[in-house]
Amino acid sequence: MKTTDPQNELLCVVDDEDNIVGKATRKECHSKKLRHRTAGAFVFNKNWELFITQRSDTKDMEPSLWSLSCGGHVEHGDSYEETARKELEEELEIEGKPIFIKKFLNNLEDELEMSAQYYVVTDQIPRVNEEEIKQGKFVSFEELEKITRKDKFSEDIKYQYPILVKLLKDKSIIPDSI
Template identity: 35%
Template sequence: MSKEFLPVVDENDSVVGKVLRDECHKKGLLHRSVHIFIFNSKGDLLLQMRSKKMDLYPGFFTSSASGHVSYGETYQEAAEKELAEELGADIKLELFGKYNISSEWDNHFVSLFVGHSDGPFNPDASEVEFVKFCPIPEIKRLMEKEKFSPNFKACFENYIEGNKGALQ
């Protein structure tokens, strides 16, 4: 596997440097990530169970797809790449919002993209244990008893907040 370089950004999300992914996390440097929510025709959200072999949040539920924005890459390019890599999918994505999220391992700007598809999907077994569609109320219940990545939780809360009145 080649070394992954991430753009280091300032509080305005302007690139100010370039660093290896591991160093970025170790030092808590501000960088960029993407999360993708895929909804089916019933309005259910596709959840991903991260592979138990992942270095961050193994075996946790998370967004349909997610990942870092590599140095020289746009948020949109990163979202399309992660969707293809993790789910074997090519789906039209729209930017929903951008948030500054900090968690135990990450200090980053996250762009949340939304797309619609009933599948089929071809998850990459090295990154994904399984995927499943869940209604929004069920996800809220699952979040009380299952492990979810902190970044998913933040994106989900922002998504719900941005759709108040439109969701149950």
């Protein structure tokens, strides 16, 4: 299947402590299982419902599976935060400053990542980029728990879901301004 993902985008190759040890294309990182950087953002509305998305059929990794909001590869020279902001704008047309939650190793079956997770709370209505996302919808935490049992989600949910649970149940990591 032909993918719309840019296979020649240049990424930082990192070790398990996030030190840059080289650079490689997206295609090389995936085919050789080189650890590289990614950033993701949970998108919440004012009722703390999470926006979930179904990946496009043309994605090179996990096409058509459901995912938690948005995310992408950190291109060589970019920061995690820049990438989270860019993905929010490119995939969902959401503007705003993503708030950092946590950085973690994401050891997936087909790729190795050093991932940074962010979130935003917004009253903006996400508009999905159909090249990246098939569809999206806001769901309550209770709905999400049911959906994750019956629908097929991307593999990285096993790393993101505990972060999401902590964010929603332990409000200590949420700034007072929200």
